Amino acid sequence: MAPSCNPRSLWAPSVQPSGRPPLLCPPSTPASSPPPAGRSTLRGRRPTQAVARSPENPPLRAPRRHPNIQQQISVKSQLPMDSAVNGVRQPPARAGSRLCTRCGERKAALKRPKTLEQICRECFYIVFEDEIHQTIVDNNLFKPGDRVAIGASGGKDSTVLAYVLSELNRRHKYSLDLFLLSVDEGITGYRDDSLETVKRNEIQYGLPLKIVSYKDLYGWTMDDIVKAIGLKNNCTFCGVFRRQALDRGAALLKVDKIVTGHNADDIAETVLLNILRGDIARLSRCTFITTGEDGPIPRCKPFKYTYEKEIVIYPYYAILCIYSPNAYRGFAREFIKDLERLRPRAILDIIKSGENFRISTTTRMPEQGTCERCGYISSQKLCKACVLLDGLNRGLPKLGIGRTKGVAGGDSDTGSFDTVRLYKLTNYGCEMG
Amino acid sequence: MHLTLEFGGGLELLLEKSIKMHKVDVQPIDGQEKVMMKGLLSWVKSNLIKERPEMFLKGDSVRPGVLVLINDCDWELCGGLDAELEEKDVVVFISTLHGVL
Known part of the structure; x- marks a missing residue:
């Protein structure tokens, strides 16, 4: 097997027959040895699907339009598994020994959590992408000509989203102008690595990339903030700042919509x-x-009905935030x-x-207005980011977080009811992350 | 029995030096002919995991949210804990629980 660009990405080879770009290509992952010959394996290429979709190679078989028939075949073919023969229970089926319930031809490799279907790699790619297309169409997520920013963190969800969306945009002619939009929180060792992934995505998928940083927007990096306030509550800053940063980046890109990789x-x-x-x-x-x-730039979630298990298995990739307890x-x-x-x-x-x-x-219900200072949406006089920044700049970084001395008393606790009470008392703050 | 084990999605952080790929030699538990997934998990727990085993295991299985692939096939299709392993099998563990590890 030719070494793949990302040997750990299970089903995403670096070069595909259809000429698709590699889905993910993280640096310095050790090459894995291919599984032994003669075994059913899914590692490597996606030849069947890619060949079937190529215009020069019309599909030889068209199994996908006959789900009922395939279902019957597969039920039959599954019957002998796990069944008792002469009173002796047979050992569980080995990897790939059951047939795909969708095409009835190839060996199943994945149990879909959503439907419990056992499907093969090729059918998985088809249903995974088709379901997202269906979600987009059914919910009228886009209009032709829309400029759309993909909130790209470099993590698995947004990377798969960038790939699938650019693929569907081509395949189904959505006529979208797609952009990658990343926020640089300034977390050494975490975001700088994942931004490298986003920069590779920019090249691989040919999507223009815009990076907005906390440093530029707020004058503080997350590293600075953690130095000032410690590891507790730092996620509040990060969440509040990121939400605004995405909106500001989107405004700079003059996009009509932001899409995020939030999954089911x-x-x-x-x-x-x-x-x-x-x-x-x-x-x-x-x-x-x-x-x-109702706001300036709506956000949508094309993965609303997509299970995380399937996003992880689509290519395999994950990166962890070092600051998130x-x-x-x-x-x-x-x-x-x-x-x-x-x-x-x-x-x-x-x-x-x-x-x-x-x-x-x-x-x-809380009423939504705008922040007196920066004009961002807010249900209070000042938006949460401005309150948090105030605290940071005045050397009172706990301002706007949880209970503070003299307000609610007792030991510090970040329960949201206390937080809400504090906002009401001080007439500060708005959105929590 | 020679197996290749791969850990990803943060699980590698629980292992020594955060090494993702391990070529290992696992023997069946006494009285059993073959190595089963159940046996492999307890072998991994006592031989590879250096810290916070609860991030990897829950009860006698992997923690929910950890994806297991045997030769790139979902282990749920191979019999789960009762799946029998064979010489040179590749077993991959991927955590989908980010932000908690």
Whole structure:
């Protein structure tokens, strides 16, 4: 097998027959040896799919339009597995010994959490991309001619999003002008590495890249902020600043929309967190596929119904933020993965629950205005970023975070109710990350 | 039995020197003919994991959110914990739980 550009990216070879660019190409990953010959393996190329899509090579077989027939075939072919023969239970099926429930021809390689279908690599690529296309079409995410910024962190979600979106844009003629938009928080060893990934994406996918930095926008890098306030609460700064930074970058690019790589797991997690925090304002909008339509630049999430498992397996890649303790979010995430194991549909069901929440009409919702200082959307006099910056610049970095001395007393706690109370008391602050 | 193990998505941070690829020689548990995934997980826990095993394992399985591939095939299709491994198999562990590791 020819060495792939990213030997760790499972199904994303560096050179594909269709001439596609490599999906991901992180530096200095050790080359892995190919699995032994004669075994079913998925590592390497995507020949069948790529050849079938090439205009010069019309597909020899067209299995994808007959799901029902294929289903029957595959059910039959699965029957002998795991079944008892002469009272002796057969050992579990080996890798790839079951057939794909979609095409009925190739060996299954993946169990889709969303549908429990067992499908092969080639069919996985088709359904993965088709479902995202369907989500885009069904929700009218874009208009022809739209300028669209892809919020690109260099992580797996946004990198897969950049690749899939540029691919779908070509294939289905969306006529979109796509841009990569990155925020440089100034975190040495984390963001500088992931920005390298984004710079490679710029070249690989031929998408113009704009990077906006906290240093330029706010005069502070995250490294500076952590030096000033320590590791607790730094995610509040980062979250608030990033949200604004993306909007400002998008304004500079004069785009009509921002797309982000939030996936189904992310949204289910956010639904749970908003319930746990009692944050009804966010609960009601966190499941919207498009948000901020009343604002200058709406945002949308084409991966709203895409499981993280499939995004990870599409190419494999992940990078971790070295500053994120974020334990509370972590618990919700772990809970979601527990649920997924028991009942994979749970993730979609939580999103559905979030969508169907109705807030009683007597509940007062926060009103949205603009920040007196910078003009950014805010439900308070000053937006959260301005409050946080005030604190940093005045040497009171805890300003706007959790309880502070003389306000609520007691030991410091970052519970959101206390945070909300503090905002009300000081008439400061607005959006939490 | 010779196996190639790969750790990714942050799991490599739990191993010595954060090395992602490991060529290992694993013997079946006494009384068993073959190495099963169940046995491999406990072997990994006692031989490779240097810190925070709870990031990798939960109960006798991997922590939910850790993706396991045997020869690039989803282990859920290979029998999960009961999957039998064969000589020169490649087993990949990828954590999807970012930000928590």
